[in-house]
Amino acid sequence: MTIRTLLDSGADNAVALTAPDRPAMTYAALRRHVDSVGRQLAGNGLGPSDRVAIVLPNGPEMASAFMAVAAYMSAAPLNPAYKESEYAFYLEDLAPKLVIVEAESENPVRAAASALSIPVVEAVVGDNDPAGAFRLFEAEANATPAGADNEALVLHTSGTTSRPKVVPLMQRNIMASARNITASLELTDSDHCLNIMPLFHIHGLIAVLATSMSKGASVCCTGGFNALKFLDQARDEKISWYSGVPTMHQAILLRAKRQADAAKGLGLRLIRSSSASLPPAVFEELNDVFECPVIEAYGMTEAAHQMTSNPLGNGKQKAGFVGIATSPEVCIMDQEGNRLTGDAEGEVCIRGDNVTPGYENNPAANESSFTSGWFRTGDQGFFDGDDYLKITGRLKEIINRGGEKVSPLEVDNVLMEHPAVQQVVTFAVADRMLGEEIGAAVVLADGGELDAAGLRAYAETHLAKFKIPKHIVFLDEIPKGATGKLQRIGLAQKLRLED
Template identity: 35%
Template sequence: MKFDRNTPPAGSVRDWLDARAEAGGTAFIFPETDEVLHWPALREHAAKVAGDLTAQGIAKGESVAVMHPNGLEGVKALYAALYGGFRATMLNLAAGPDALGYAMEHSEARVAFVHDSQIEMYRKVRPDNLHRYTPSDASEALHEVEASDDALLMYTSGTTGRPKGVVHTQSSLLAGGWTVSVAHELTSQDRGMGVLPFYHINGLCVSVIGSLVSGGSLAMVSRFSASKFWNQAETGGITWFSVVPTIISHLLHGQAEPSPALKRRLRFARSASSALAVETQRGFQNRFGLAIVESLGLTETAAQCLVNPLDPHLHKIGSAGKAISNEARIADDVGTECARGAEGEIQIRGPNVMKEYLKNPEATKAAFHGDWLRTGDLGRMDADGYVFVTGRLKELIIKGGENIAPREIDEALYEHPDVVEAAAFARPCAQYGERVEAAVRLSEASTATGEELRLLCEERVGKFKAPEQVHILDELPKGPSGKIQRLYLNDLLYGP
């Protein structure tokens, strides 16, 4: 199997792992433990465990749960499930007991790969029919696997209602790694930095599957650390990395610096999962001299669906980029495409789009206008095809009948040099229906006050849109990828 920038990957994950194993070389390195995993050894392990699972009666496309943090054993578990033609069900370790138990039961998994650090939680929430994988001496011929077969089940954050189980096929999962490889011109000489959890779609498709499709490799660490990041990147020998805006901000406000050798080797940094504030992007690029490629991705699109071109001269700061290797449009409520420059819902069509929400045909139907996936993001598209995200449909603040995009307030707050994290949110109000408030995290030495930040917003966006109060917190609530969860802020500050 060879990477072709003009054609989505054919075959299955098994086919691609076989091809990488035949070519040889390094697949993963783990800077924290000095472990190295080569493609042939990864294929050998995956084939052995997959044969064992088949002998134990696990059917093709059946869910196999993976309850692991980033690390050697987690990677091996993931590839064993994918290689056998099973539906790798990635359990979000940051989701909490209720969501974990729901995912285990809803997925109908009967076997789980469980890391030793997760045993207590696993035993607490597992349904009776789910058992931890125990190796046996048996083996059986593997299931035949086709591109259209299920490969991945990943549950959404579930900020409103129960999480939905996003199902990707072998082909759409591989396409997730392909879109990244095409847009970033990845080759077998590239090594990424796996700092985001691989049980999140960004960490899985961009970093792990991107390396599989491109033939490159990945330096994986257990979690992000602002003080250790640049040293780990140096030790890992990376050429690029994919993170989220909160990590970009923490690196910008941190004391650590990349070495001159690392700066020379790094080709680009990549930001996704939520909008990157303009001031944060400019500040990072000015300080470190490293271009940030901003992008947009969803669990439903196997990560990347919009991305700025690799050439820094073609970047449009403030834009999530354009469709590369898939299609994007802006449409109204009934699915009619909007004129360029008009605001509407961002919709995506392409080989990386999900198959369905598991056991939820109503939600699946509602997620599409024809074959266009409704992202739930609001935006506009300029004459060059670049998309500018203006907000989330579910996150809009409606004050006195006027729609206010929280991102506009976020951007104003990030203009203050001490603001590390910021999120505006809606607060119920008897007079206007909803009013604007905001929460921030400040750098350690900051003496800024909430009133000072409120006045900054008033100056930037006007009195009507400015938050009535800015709360200063030690930490803002985040999802597993590091994305700030603004919908939780009202309950966090005022109670349910």
Template identity: 55%
Template sequence: MSFKDLLAAGADGAIAIAAPGRAPLDYAALRTLVDRTLASLNALGVGRNDRVAIVLANGPEMATCYLACAAGTTSAPLNPGYRADEFEFYLSDLNAKVLIVEQASTSPAIEVARKLGVRIVDLVADAGAAAGDFRLVAREGGAPRTATLGGYAEPGDVGMVLHTSGTTSRPKIVPLSVANLCASAAHIRGTLQFTATDIGLNIMPLFHIHGLIAGVLAPVSAGSQVFCTPGFNALKFFAWMDEAKPSWYTAVPTMHQAIVQRAKGNADVIARNPLRFLRSSSSSMPPQVIRELEAIFNAPLIESYGMTEATHQMASNPLPPLSRKPGSVGLAAGPEVAIMGENGTLLAAGEIGEIVIRGPNVTAGYENNPQANEEGFLAGWFRTGDQGSQDADGYLSLTGRLKEIINRGGEKVSPREVDEILMDHPAVAQTVCFGMPHPKLGEEVAAVVVLKEGAVATEREIQEFVAKRVADYKVPKKILFMDEIPKGATGKLQRIGLAAKLGLH
């Protein structure tokens, strides 16, 4: 399947892209926009498999620009919040041919692009234009030339490149083919049973695999509507809900938890706009919060499991009437999923090992990184680096990230297990458990805790609460009380490297 086929799903007059306070863009206009954008890029000498860096704020133009670039070039969305040094690394590493920015942008990426000789292209959204409609204008002159390979990309072409977020190692380039992108969109579409009547409220950042694939590509592949916000804002979420009238939304757990805190005052909005389901991905969701969300929205929360190398989704809890298992990330939802032992053998149900995957949505390998490919693939399977098990029904449970597992003098502690116990404490609103360095044990257990509004608790009280539920070695020896959980740029909890970030040496 190509992007041309994927974009053909929506009826001409059906709304493809909407946004707060803007006229919507229908599918006929979206297809015209993609054709026009590819013609503009081809005229600049940019075509299939050429890298196009995109540095745009969240919103409808980011969504449509991504779709257009992925359709006939190699899209490379970058976090607009990066600093100059980061842009220099990514633009150089990607070997980007052009950089697309908003016309009035003052992003540090612009000076970096000039320094590196990367051509700058302005995205111009005219006043009064429909949500997501734009034109491209080269910022500096230059002789127009024809792209070597113009038009729509083929399935084997690279449609997108993203970097994995490493904490200790250099970020790795993950090339995702058009076939990978289309397969993943189809998997998510099938899992969530998207139809043309669905409306998704997108609050996820669109420089990250979760928002790009689950938030935009999968619903577009079903001919449904995507309502693009400027990014997550708990204060505006319910107003957007009233405007968009969504049937679903997807988010990371920290966003869901912020929504829970504001839901009581917005019961009327929720009643007016019944959701078919909610979805959570990118990090594990405490079962307590799942129960709370399902009660508030009177809709199932579908927890799923994804990663960049799998073009997002690998496993997902199914929609009713099939059972959802809190604490599990569900059934294989696209690729084959298995559990592998240390010697490369596949393990039986109930046994704990490394989660491995293979299938049409899995990257063929990291770019220019033979060592990472040698470590990342074994016997045709991609090694996720996550530890888990499958039960007799095939439901997958994560016991932790292999690197996140805390090794306390040989005793292994799953931080997720400690998280779930801490979340049961009546004063705890949010928490993240992680390993901190220890001179004798190697690592010791630590946790950041955010208390509920008006609640009071001491480190000792919380430690005693945990000690009643687990062995002493699993009790956090250090608890930091903070106003919010430290998160990465995508809103994801990052256990690895958190101790150093918080100065716990």
């Protein structure tokens, strides 16, 4: 299967894409649109081995542009909020043959592309076009959809501690991941998802969009996440599920708890969480407020998103665990590459059809990241007696306090249980005596009253003394990355806590 053939799953008159205040796009229309865009690109000399950068705002055109480009060549979606210098880096690294932008866009990607002699084309939407319809060029030529071994999507790693690495994903990688997620969530063609994830990120592109399309289901493509509008959008669209990162769920809960009847009235079949660890306290609140299963999954770009997921069955979800393996093989290894058994803690490693063949032009990274065919995720964790995986932290984020290793996730989860705490992220702070000390950035709940001494006193009843944060900073908002994930690495510098 390929991106193009998965689109054949939807019935001709079934809805594929919706958007607020726009006519819906059916599967028949989506297939025509994807093939037309493929011919337009072919008419301008592009083929299956070429890359096309997509710089569009979140919404139906971004969704359909990804599906169309990925069906015929390789899509390189980029964050539309980047600065010109950032675009210059990514475009030079990716070497796309074309950049797609919004009509009349003044995005700085134009200047960056011009400096690199990369053509730019506008996606022009007609007055009465359905959600997702646009035109690039008038000229068309015969086009052949990409094959299973062609590259379909190329993204960069986050690059929080080093130069971002290029991650190519083949058609077969994406198809394998879509199958895995579909099975985990038991999706059918009657499901309708509200997409709140950015579509330049693997989570939204695969877990929401490609997965839904593979079952002939539908997606509402919003202009981006807006916690104030979420309940109204979900009600108006009659959605059956949504997927987000923990910070999004927390923001939704702030409103949903005040409108409990409206939240329960949505009748959601499930809520999915991925891309960062979901605090157990948030898991329980979501479950209580929306009265539906909360499915925490574990994914990363190099795996075309999902690797493990909590099963959907009633009562089979474990708070604080990211579930069982969902088709790719998952094991725990020590530093020397030996597979560990039982509940031993070590590095989470994966292999399977969804895993990238390797980083582009980076033999050093490939050598350190692959061991005997297994990809080393950089995450630390263990399996419990039921084969549920628990992530205990990123190896690069583990705090080394004078030789004592502290998992920031463990501290997060304890502090989150305090009733006055709305959000917390624990991180390392450089220390002259111990090498690293423990810091915590905290956002209080509405009406919450708490000081650093009170939070430390609470922590002391749940944590060993060496795990108690020395540095506690109360903030209105914790800095986040482009996809809404809280950023541990570099937070001490941002908050000027480094010695």
